[in-house]
Amino acid sequence: MYRTTPPVIHLKDYRPPEFLIDRAALHFDLGLEETAVHAELDLRRNPAAKRGDGDLYLDGEHLELLEVALDDRTLPPAEYEIREDALVVHRVPDRFRLRTRVLIRPADNTALEGLYVSGDMLCTQCEAEGFRRITYFIDRPDVMTRFSVALAADAERFPVLLANGNPVGEETLEDGRKVARWDDPFPKPSYLFAVVAGDLAAVSDRFTTLSGREVPLNIYVEPENTDKCDHAMRSLKAAMRWDEERYGREYDLDVFNIVAVSHFNMGAMENKGLNVFNAKYILARPDTATDMDFAGIEGVVAHEYFHNWTGNRITCRDWFQLSLKEGFTVYRDQEFSADQSSRGVKRIEDVRMLRARQFPEDAGPMAHPVRPDSYIEINNFYTATVYEKGAEVVRMQANLLGPERFRKGTDLYFERFDGQAVTTEDFVRCMEEAGDIDLSQFRRWYAQAGTPVLECADSFDAHTGAYTLEIRQHTPTTPGQSTKLPLQIPFAVGLLDAAGADLPVQLDGETEAPAPGTRMLALREAVERFTFVGLDAEPVPSLLRGFSAPVIVRYPYTDAQLTFLMAHDSDGFNRWDAAQSLSVRLLLELVAESDKPVPEAYIEAVGRALKQDDADADQALLAEVLTLPSESYLGDQMTVVDVDGIHRAREQLAAAIGEQLRDALLGVLERNQEPVEYDLSPAAMGRRALRNAALGYLMRAPTPDIVERCRAQFEAGHNMTDVIAALRCLVDADPEHVGDAGEQALTAFYQRWAEDPLVLDKWFGLQAQSSRPDTLERVEGLLEHPKFTLTNPNRVRALIGAFAVGNPLRFHAVDGAGYRFLADRILELDPLNPQIASRLLYPMTRWRRYDEIRQALIRAQLERILEVEGLSNDVYEVVSKSLG
Ligand code: ARG
Ligand code: ZN
Secondary structure, X not given: XXXXXXXXXXXXXXXXXXXXXXXXEEEEEOOOOOEEEEEEEEEEEOOOOOXXXXXXXXXXXXXXXXXXXEOOEEOOHHHEEEOOOEEEEOOOOOEEEEEEEEEEOHHHOOOOOEEEEEOOEEEEEOOOOOHHHOOOEOOOOOOOEEEEEEEEEEXXXXXXXXXXXXXXXXXXXXXXXXXXXXXXXXXXXXXXXXXXXXXXXXXXXXXXXXXXXXXXXXXXXXHHHHHHOHHHHHHHXXXXXXXXXXXXXXXXXXXXXXXXEOOOOOOEEOOOOEEEEEHHHOOOOOOOOOHHHHHHHHHHHHHHHHOOOEOOOEEEOOHHHHHHHHHHHHHHHHHHHHHHOOHHHHHHHHHHHHHHHHHHHHOOOOOOOOOOOEEOOHXXXXXXXXXXXXXXXXXXXXXXXXXXXXXXXXXXXXXXXXXXXXOHHHHHHHHHHHHOOOOOOOOHHHHOOOOOEEEEEEEEEOOOOEEEEEEEEEOOOEOOEOOOOOOOEEEEEEEEOOOOOEOOOOEOOOOOOOOOOOEEEEEOOOEEEEEEOOOOOOOEEEEOHHHOOOOEEEOOOOHHHHHXXXXXXXXXXXXXXXXXXXXXXXXXXXXXXXXXXXXHHHHHHHHHHHHOOOOOOOHHHHXXXXXXXXXXHHHHOOOOOOHHHHHHHHHHHHHHHHHHOHHHHHHHHHHOOOOOOOOOOHHHHHHHHHHHHHHHHHOOOOOHHHHHHHHHHHHHOOOHHHHHHHHHHHHHOOHHHHOOHHHHHHHHHHHHHOOOHHHHHHHHHHHHOOOOOOHHHHHHHHHOOOOOOOOOHHHHHHHHHHHHHHXXXXXXXXXXHHHHHHHHXXXXXXOOOHHHHHHHOHHHHOHHHOOHHHHHHHHHHHHHHHHOOOOOHHHHHHHHHHHO
């Protein structure tokens, strides 16, 4: 069929904007059905840009233009042109004031970009290109403007009226309307613009900054949620303090506001002085939120707050530089969270997530560099690569420089670029200057896509005591990038003696042995050889300690060596990683050989790990060690994903652990009972994680007493972490063992939580992830549930996303029903909310990883989607690249 393909935007085509907007005064007449926006813009020609055709181009979409005036003269239609995505004003002077009046329709805005309705409130989301749905503007991040805003609305329906910056007055008019004025003294790009209007309640606190300024803090929520803001507020204050201490960054406005909304495409948004959050990342009470939810809130609240400096004061020149703010800010929030609880466990969680989401992205059809070269739809590039790999790239620079020089580098960056829109190159140059190091090769990390693979081999010379490690790096080709150059890779190595102690890692040629411990090697060439001396016997290498670079390491460990590292490595991350490698290896063997028994040595190793559960153990770390790799991660390790084999093998192994280590697991339950007082300390969270991991194994081979325990934990309802863990076990268990306890528990849970949307999302998600054979039917039934709606992204993710991503067994059913189901939903969603539709495509982009039958079935669905007329750019880009 005929289609005009959307344009591709290239980094190499970047040109500075022809006009700048120094000041914008906006007046909103707010209403749910209709909002009028009056904009007064002070424009001038950009001295740094080439002169164009003399016309002014303003971005604008879904706007109804009522009037346009230039320097107070209303323009006749001949002097401007309205296009689908722009307003072109002909022959403008070099400096002028432009006034426009437009109408927008928030209630019709299901895309949740621009001004939209969530519940009874009005709110905005402008990043990346939503501001053009609010008024005509030069909607790009290198146009930085001082905004002042007046919001007028019905005082009863919208008593709270918020915008960026500082409040500068409020009045109630005679007609019952209210006007609130806000002024933001800091020039900012339009993507950081926000307004909120609603009948909201505030939870308030104060923060005294480094220089002694008192800043009121408010979290605005729907009135019934004021009892769920404590954790977010505590996290905010901790983040504000941390940014002062670690980066010398102080808050800069008279007030800091947060709003929680129920309809939100992403996690949250760092609008200047007015962060808008998906309610999921604010609202939590011990009975409604799990420990993971609490950790998510802490991380996201900090992330958005940190953007005030890394994103807002210094922003991105263009969207190819997105990782400038996102990679750096993720690195900052990761470090903040690490400082709040267990650094080791945090690193494991971050790496697990990187491997689960970014590595597959880097190996698939949407692979792109941390700084992409091109895109069709920028919303498709808010990715694990830009965020999480971007954070790893900053982390590597921080490690290369060391804490003092890295701080000098960030100080220089903040000082040099404050108030500007800059590039990742500007960031690296600061690190280079302050660190006094050459990062020319390191820069390739920003430009080259794909996950580097390090093939390691070694040899030992017993006569000389020399141990040689050879490392070959190569990066697989990715779409559009067939040649890959060697990267500079910080590679942390330790050597263990037979007792498991660290040896000195002394390079050949060095006269003195360093203290025993980790040595950071710098890889630069495709092949590197390092010889270590002074060794009495062949050591066991501990490679890539602390995950010092986002790469895949291959080394032919024996099972015995992995078991040894799991028990002895001084690097906590590598102890965990050795356990993972051992489990992956065994599970892949069980996949290949379905009647292979689980080796005793493996069970013994797990048993030994369980014995470490004593008074001064790190239970959270132990829980991580006990967590088997996920089905999808196992699939990623296979040439062709064996969907059914992986599920069977993983269940077999879990059941073997549950049966053969029953007493040890029961011991874990006993030792880690919840104290009467629930708390969120890392130790308490660790206890819950470990106890629920043990319960999960026991419920794989359940005896009536275990089932009873599980049911009791569910019914006690002590906290959501325990309730959900027990509910998941009951729902997933074979009815042969638990009867209808699963169904009963689901019903009870629904009755208890039907009116709490975030908790209800868990109820939808759990059913979508069940391995029961009738899950798809059930999910289809739930689409008809009165509480299901396609217009709430959280609900869509909870049911459809959880099924497609969190349930590989049922989604990839070989009859293709799962694929058809997902394609149907994507086609329904695309006209409503293209960003969400596009995100749901992810599991289908991976079709090349499956057997021929499944490949053909997934392709057929992708082709079917591509045939549809009027597809969004979002969905078009992902589908066409996946098939291409
Ligand atoms: N800047 C936000 C954050 O990472 C994400 C906003 C993304 N929005 C989008 N429509 N793609 O904190
Ligand atoms: Zn961010």
